[in-house]
Amino acid sequence: xxxxxxxxxxxxxxxxxxxxxxxxxxxxxxxxxxxxxxxxxxxxxxxxxxxxxxxxxxxxxxxxxxxxxxxxxxxxxxxxxxxxxxxxxxxxxxxxxxxxxxxxxxxxxxxxxxxxxxxxxxxxxxxxxxxxxxxxxxxxxxxxxxxxxxxxxxxxxxxxxxxxxxxxxxxxxxxxxxxxxxxxxxxxxxxxxxxxxxxxxxxxxxxxxxxxxxxxxxxxxxxxxxxxxxxxxxxxxxxxxxxxxxxxxxxxxxxxxxxxxxxxxxxxxxxxxxxxxxxxxxxxxxxxxxxxxxxxxxxxxxxxxxxxxxxxxxxxxxxxxxxxxxx
Numbered sequence: 001x002x003x004x005x006x007x008x009x010x011x012x013x014x015x016x017x018x019x020x021x022x023x024x025x026x027x028x029x030x031x032x033x034x035x036x037x038x039x040x041x042x043x044x045x046x047x048x049x050x051x052x053x054x055x056x057x058x059x060x061x062x063x064x065x066x067x068x069x070x071x072x073x074x075x076x077x078x079x080x081x082x083x084x085x086x087x088x089x090x091x092x093x094x095x096x097x098x099x100x101x102x103x104x105x106x107x108x109x110x111x112x113x114x115x116x117x118x119x120x121x122x123x124x125x126x127x128x129x130x131x132x133x134x135x136x137x138x139x140x141x142x143x144x145x146x147x148x149x150x151x152x153x154x155x156x157x158x159x160x161x162x163x164x165x166x167x168x169x170x171x172x173x174x175x176x177x178x179x180x181x182x183x184x185x186x187x188x189x190x191x192x193x194x195x196x197x198x199x200x201x202x203x204x205x206x207x208x209x210x211x212x213x214x215x216x217x218x219x220x221x222x223x224x225x226x227x228x229x230x231x232x233x234x235x236x237x238x239x240x241x242x243x244x245x246x247x248x249x250x251x252x253x254x255x256x257x258x259x260x261x262x263x264x265x266x267x268x269x270x271x272x273x274x275x276x277x278x279x280x281x282x283x284x285x286x287x288x289x290x291x292x293x294x295x296x297x298x299x300x301x302x303x304x305x306x307x308x309x310x311x312x313x314x315x316x317x318x319x320x321x322x323x324x325x326x327x
Contacts, residue, residue, distance in 0.1 A: 027053070028130035028138075029121045031114060038109030043117055046135060049126035050101040057105075057120060058088065066092045074105060076120050083116045084108055098135055099142030148177040155239055162288035167238055179228075186221055190214045241283065241290035245317050250274055250298025258282060258295040267295045274298060277310040279317055 027047025033040070045053055051063060056077040064070045072088045075081065086107035096102040107113050121127050131137075136153060139145045145153070152171030159165040170176075193214050246254040255267035255276055262282040268275055280295040296317055297310030 027127050028134055029053075029118070029127050030130035030135070031118065032104070032135070033109070036109075037111065040106055041109040041114045043105040043107065043114070043121070044102060044135065045121065045127065046096070046098045046100050046102045046130075046138060047127075048101060049124070050103045053121060053124055053127055054088070054090065054103050056124065057117075063092075064088065064090050066090055066095065069106075074107065074117060074120075076116070076123075078120075078123060083120060084113045094142065094144075097144065098138040099144045100138065146174065146177045148180065149174060152176075161285045161290050164238060164288075164290060183221060183225070186217055190217050238289070241292045243292050243294065243320075245294045245296060245314075247296050247299060247314055247318050250300050252298065254295050254298070255280070258293060261293060273300075274302065274304070274307050274310075277306055279313055 025048070027045060027049035029043065029045040031041060032044040033042040054060065054063070057074050058072045059075060060072070067089065069087045069089055071085065073085050074083045074088075076083055084107045086105060089104045089106070091097070091102040091104070093100040093102070105117060107117055122129065133154075136145065136150055140147065140150050149172050152168050152173075156165065156168035156172060159168050193210050197210050246258060248254060250273040251271065255269045258267050258280065259265055259269065262284060266282045267280045274297070276295055276297050278297070282293045282295075284291045284293055294317055296314030297307065299311055299314060302308050302311065
């Protein structure tokens with residue numbers, strides 16, 4: 001059993017390494033900062049051809065010192081035309097975000113400049129545009145980030161409130177990964193004790209009470225897992241936002257309340273019953289927590305087919321989101 005497991009583990013690791021090598025053998029590039037006009041835009045390359053691309057775009061004969069910012073004239077590799085004067089940072093693998101040779105071009109953020117540099121990189125046959133999230137994917141494949149850290153990085157990029165930022169930073173720091181790693185180690189140790197008992201119990205080479213000890217460890221771990229899962233999805237709610245639905249009779253003040261809380265005329269307010277037909281949403285930041293507040297049609301019987309559809313949507317929204325405020 002042990003020999004089979006070792007062989008299987010070795011085969012799996014070697015297959016995974018070959019697959020990862022096949023996946024990351026090319027060099028990718030992409031705009032790493034946000035789109036739109038800005039003061040500075042960051043364009044990144046990652047892969048074995050990053051060094052050659054740097055030489056072609058700057059005409060430098062040698063690489064700059066790693067992790068040091070250098071001013072450079074960024075040129076079109078085919079025509080030699082000056083595209084921009086910006087800052088270049090070289091990261092030699094494995095001491096980079098992705099674990100590969102990387103280069104960052106900090107150029108002016110005008111659309112024409114960014115487009116010109118991207119087209120210059122795209123004209124090189126040894127480079128290809130990166131797929132969405134591929135830099136982070138390579139960081140994970142090369143052991144620079146754990147899966148929980150990858151998720152934390154995504155949450156940090158999309159964080160809109162202070163509490164979301166704090167949660168993402170805790171996850172990026174490895175807090176959740178350390179907890180899962182401890183559980184994994186406990187399970188592996190328990191499995192090893194059970195297998196040793198099965199294989200060697202007749203030889204009197206296994207201590208007495210090993211199964212009782214394993215049972216205690218597994219039972220304790222089961223309780224920890226249940227407590228961890230029974231948190232009412234607090235992390236998910238914080239990531240996606242708390243859905244609050246305003247529901248009730250017509251002309252009860254739902255739209256007025258939405259406008260007061262959001263501090264702008266989000267919904268139309270009228271003395272005519274049934275003004276609100278569709279669901280009107282406002283995304284708010286209340287005390288650092290993301291809140292999605294929904295105004296709905298008044299709940300009443302109506303002969304108007306459009307209003308009936310609005311009432312149906314209001315009831316469906318109340319069922320989908322248990323946090324509802326009835327007025």
